[in-house]
Amino acid sequence: MMMSLNSLNYSTYTLARMNSHHSHNRTRKSPAFVTPPSSIISQTEESRNLANSMENSPLDMASKRPDSSVLLTHENAIGIIGGLSIGTTLNFMSKLVTWSSKDGGNSIPFVLCSDPVLNKELSFHERGSSSYLTGKNENLLKDHAPIVENLRHKRIFLEKSGARCIVMPCYVSHSWHHEVALGSSVPVLHMGECVAKELKEANLRPLEAGSTLRIGVLASDATLSAGFYQEKLQNEGFEVVLPDKATMEHTVIPSLEALNRKDIEGAQNLFRITLQVLLVRAVNTIIIASDDMRDLLPPDDPLLKKCVDPMDALARSTVKFLQSVEGNA
CATH class of the missing domain: 3.40.50.1860 (Rossmann fold)
Incomplete structure (x- = not known):
């Protein structure tokens, strides 16, 4: 070609x-x-x-x-x-x-x-x-x-x-x-609509009996503030779980700062904590909608099995x- x-x-x-x-x-x-x-x-x-x-x-x-x-x-x-x-x-x-x-x-x-x-x-x-x-x-x-x-x-x-x-x-x-x-x-x-529809078609089941399907979203401040992932996921019937202010301040932002300092191990450890905090809140999967966050962990990291890239x-x-x-x- x-x-x-x-x-x-x-x-x-x-x-x-x-x-x-x-x-x-x-x-x-x-x-x-x-x-x-x-x-x-x-x-x-x-x-x-x-x-x-x-x-x-x-x-x-x-x-x-x-x-x-x-x-x-x-x-x-x-x-x-x-x-x-x-x-x-x-x-x-x-x-x-x-x-x-x-x-x-x-x-x-x-x-x-x-x-x-x-x-x-x-x-x-x-x-x-x-x-x-x-x-x-x-x-x-x-x-x-x-x-x-x-x-x-x-x-x-x-x-x-x-x-x-x-x-x-x-x-x-x-x-x-x-x-x-x-x-x-x-x-x-x-992109938000595409990933929301794919998750809907996956026929996921709530991790907790009687609860709604929960999807976590990790992204930059600009993307989270725009709110389109929240909108598209809610339109498909999902409950959207975002990192709270404490998680952003103590794990998400420090992990990106560590990455900028080329402290790869420190960045990865902090980011793993971020993912685990969301998973503890019974989310079925986590959307990682960030260039910096997407490549923090190695492809074979077990936590990534619970994550999706909206680019896919x-x-x-x-x-x-x-x-x-x-x-x-």
Whole structure:
């Protein structure tokens, strides 16, 4: 499959042959073919001949069409808006490849927008949020119109590029999902809704007789303050359990501070205490919706068996949606 990279900041593009088994990359200088909102990566099955990639790349073909904004004509094309962390975006793409290639399935063509300016804006928002601990909403009252406008601009660009659905593999960006998706001609999948529906379909049973199903949520202050995980889970009938102020102050925040000091063992021990505190409150599972928290523990840690990553749910839901589109085509 072919991947092309074009950036407004750098007059280069990267061509690569990638699948779930191997990848090969090559970079060269070239004039820009299109003018995307920032960096763009597009992947299609248009050509399997790397030597002829200049002629067969989706960017070059798009420039020859009457409507040069259309990069993808596939029924199962996906648009991806990168967010706070490029690492998280790449992690999501890896999950997407894994789930789409199961049972011999084909890889999914996509267009990815990645914007360093947006990365910084989201990072500033996440660092500046302290409303969960202090009870104040000062950060939430600030004008986030530039972030929303940036996200909407990318959503519109992806629509015009031929995406049949759009995803935002970013925990923080979902704080403005409604505003970003408003007016979209294609579905904009919601990570919180995806994980809530998967948990509902899992037919979990309460750990305590006569009690409701409880789901724990661990996330940054910005994400918890936005409240969309609480809303989506409650809509499915779950009781949402969040870490209390004492847990945040004495285990969650210190664990992240230890991580920043590169005290990995200290960070892991504190985070394990955080998970155990929630599990003692009879939660069935814990949603870890944070870049920093997600990778604190090794993959084989027994506590992670009680946790879910909403990125997995978003990737699976994306594949299911696109498969349904293909089936109805």
